[in-house]
């Protein structure tokens with residue numbers, strides 16, 4: 001983890017979904033992902049010109065908010081190129097919290113950035129998951145829904161190499177002061193999605209299904225929680241792992 005002074009950019013907070021796609025007869029939210037033309041340096045600082053061009057999408061669907069005063073704003077950006085997918089979280093946070101330091105532990109009980117990816121536009125019952133806290137501790141897995149008798153199956157031994165870096169403007173696990181926030185930059189090699197199955201190769205015009213999440217924990221002890229998602233969760237099943245709650249990303253190559 002690297003600590004830098006940084007400014008959280010919350011521009012474009014009003015922009016959410018860039019387009020609506022019709023898929024399987026239903027309207028699906030779809031977000032355009034620009035192709036990066038120059039290199040992204042994974043240092044937690046979003047000062048690359050490519051990030052400035054990317055649209056900031058707000059995490060404005062809150063659930064599991066245990067205290068109504070903790071609905072902190074945050075945004076999400078995405079980019080792609082021929083070798084990687086890139087993700088950026090920029091989060092206002094008065095109470096920065098991090099505890100987990102081990103891989104495949106419970107970073108989701110901390111301030112945590114999460115991205116779930118289905119490598120095709122179909123809502124199949126499998127996704128790759130990446131959950132990373134501000135110690136850069138990752139819980140990464142392959143999640144299979146309803147594999148047998150409504151049980152889920154999670155392959156936590158999936159330990160791909162990927163780059164992640166975060167910046168913190170505040171004090172971790174110290175609620176005697178008010179923090180400003182944090183950001184996280186992630187670069188996932190496309191090779192880690194190598195899969196036999198109905199997979200859609202990443203190229204301009206292709207779509208994948210996904211869910212992005214911000215976990216906001218606000219006490220060094222316990223799990224006072226506020227969670228926000230990029231797509232609203234169905235009232236039928238407020239489960240972030242349910243692919244029916246996912247939206248689409250569309251890879252585009254234009255500037």
Ligand SMILES: [Ca+2]
Nearest residue numbers: 041043045046
């Ligand atoms: Ca950077």
Ligand SMILES: [Ca+2]
Nearest residue numbers: 095096217218
């Ligand atoms: Ca927090």
Ligand SMILES: [Ca+2]
Nearest residue numbers: 140156158159
């Ligand atoms: Ca893992």
